[in-house]
Amino acid sequence: MDLIHIHEVDNVALSRARQPAGSLVNWRGALLELRTEVPAMHKVAVRPIARGDAVLKYGQIIGFASSDIAAGEHVHEHNMEVGAHRPDYAYCSQVPAIDYIDPAARACFQGYRRASGRAGTRNYLAIVSTVNCSVTVARAIAAHFNNSGMLRDFPNVDGVVALGHDSGCGMSTGDEGYRTLMRTLHGYIGHPNFAGVLLIGLGCEAMQVGSLLRECGLQTGPLFQALTIQGAGGTRAAVEAGVAKLGAMLPAANACVRESIPAAELTLAVQCGGSDAFSGITANSALGAAADLLVRHGGTVIYSETPEIYGAEHLLTRRAVTPQVAQKLVDRIRWWEHYTEINGVALNNNPSPGNKAGGLTTIAEKSLGAQAKGGTSALQDVYLYAERVQKRGLVFMDSPGFDPVSVTGQIAAGANVVCFTTGRGSAFGAKPVPSIKLASNSQLFQRMREDMDIDCGGILEGECSVAECGEMIFQRILAIASGEKSASELLDYGDNEFAPWRIGAVI
Template structure:
């Protein structure tokens, strides 16, 4: 008995030599080919092909390029015939020419303000609009982290119930702050991250906790980033130094008193209608599978395009995870300067990987590969879909303050918590996170909305997934699903708790990037 190919597989582009199995295809299954351009009218599945994995429908010679999405995802390491399972055993990377579009597109002109969708947010005099209202306790150095945590944990949900408009008192623990050369790249990087959290629109008040002898002095942080010159800075920023307060116990008590002093100020703000142009959305993916590039990431891309049309900002990142597809994003840059800046970041990562005796193709994880992703080229092409189709207007350093509106790129590692930390420090007030294998990741102070590529994982992890993009595989129109997702984004930006927030997740996800060189 034979089955039509289109009933059990998905062809993503006419030029592809492979199709994607909708369900597990057992060896020996006979499939009827649909296209008139095929040399044969049927094929026999030669090995078991798991759901989401690639099935060859054309002959591929050893060394020949293989395509998915109409783009190169790798090169055959041996002869591949129709019916073969295509994966790590017969596909690998080679360098290939990446052609970049020569024209520079014009930035998108946003809708007039009065036609924009609104959400309920917290306007901040120091800049931006908050989707949450936290009070942050930030150690300058890891040596002060335990005191910072002790201060924050004193303010339980029951204790802060009297301040109904405060979402919580949260610590931002990190592993750095000393044994740094003052003025070094790592020193500036840490200070830029912490300054970004202090200025973040989701942070209403700040208590800085220092040890006293660390390299990352609180006074230097405030001075170097002109933090006390911000509107309301003297009303919303306090500090305590452990060595000047009689030790940890006394510093903890002093810190608790300072938080109590700040809470009425933080609680005084109210949500008001704000245009969607005030959203800065971090685009992320983690635990990706083969369907991520088919459902969840394109869905995020449609939403990203609409946010840009509304005058907002969407932020791609994870430079190692655009490798092999960087020419496509570079071809969307609005200027030569933006294009060159993006490509320079990719070249830096190539050299960085060489220095540490790594390869960028090490990036696909065992879970990615089990889910059907074979190479970094394939993963990058799927990941890039999160950025939609609008022009790339700017490229930012890690944790650099984002000021442009539209689609921008931030240079970050591919590790989700580190990447999100940079995006949030740059001002993102919401995180849109796609997954295929599933993730429990949360983030504070910016809520994470997790979008899953397939219904099976959604059913397996209902407490973690906010939106099921797998319905697209089951017949739901992609544009209709994007409208539903945008409506959810508006509700969560306005205060509805995401799944990770409902579980209290996010406190441990603050993970600043360290370039190395600890002494």
């Protein structure tokens, strides 16, 4: 078929390849003449759409015609707009039952059991900076271990990660931005992919080392140490002290070994970036099938990127297990509407130029395709950014749509595996958590072969079903959680993607 028609009520379809004006394309056993050129992955009207009428895709409204559109005409920014539409949230009206797999038959992976009882998929040591002023020291300490070759004597240690950021000072110690950063740092300090952590501050910043320890109830010990540059006597002294403290953790970290752990203890962060019009019907849908499988095995899936569910949030409120959970999601949408308004940005100021080149026109269209990656399970709870996830099953964590910021929050919340779909191509990793890259189309997979883990383009060609591709993704999740390196890890991505969400004024 030349066109992909997703839902029977849709008045647009997707063109598989670029088609010049005048082309005759197959449409429901007949030939449809294209009145205009239609780029690959872009929409074409399959019946007339009058000005002001809804444009339908995925069986949902994705925008409105800004002019009369004839059948066979390209549908994009030139003749379509967001318009005003508020979906029916219908709280808890479509909560699905979950067909859990018998515990005796559930999958396992080879992971690290931590003293806290949590399960890790990697075994790193970390240097966590409280403030941008301590990042240089943190990176110098990490370089001492990573570049000297000394880690060869500790083969069970995956590496030393310096987590630096551009915040920690110039903020009020009582505002939302401060609390958000503290949650993020706390989540990383306790992350099960770290065998040991060194916390480093300058000494005079807003995010004080002592305050963080006190407010988060943290105690230093053999595998969790802290220092300040001022207290150590300056930069060189702080580096020397940090090297000594982290070096003392190496033998214990190296003694950690993998053991069989139920897949129920995997927490999967689902993410998409550089999306195209095929993402929603291939990679995102297949990842959603894998997410549903993990939930059936007792695991957890963190779905995020609040601006990129805008226009599709009603599909989640209907699956919420209680009205309170649904309302928490709507409250985050309302927060974003206010937040973007006071910052002079429209929440529907999306998709990106790359998304539009890939055929996506409005935020509703992008959101409807993006929501597929969360699967079809019941929504168990909604969390603030970087808030520790406590419920199992599908949950939502509030975050921006910017991938590094969103994934940073998901990892702080407890994710120990990341799956990242892309249709345009994305270069991403997120130490200490392995990132698995899913290509929405085979052309991208071949063009960026070293960056991609799984080709979901076979769904378009009828080579596999969404369910079969989802099973393949699920098996790869288990393998990579057990120590197999992802493409991003082989390319050594992940040192620069720690990006806590900065909220509020810099003062």
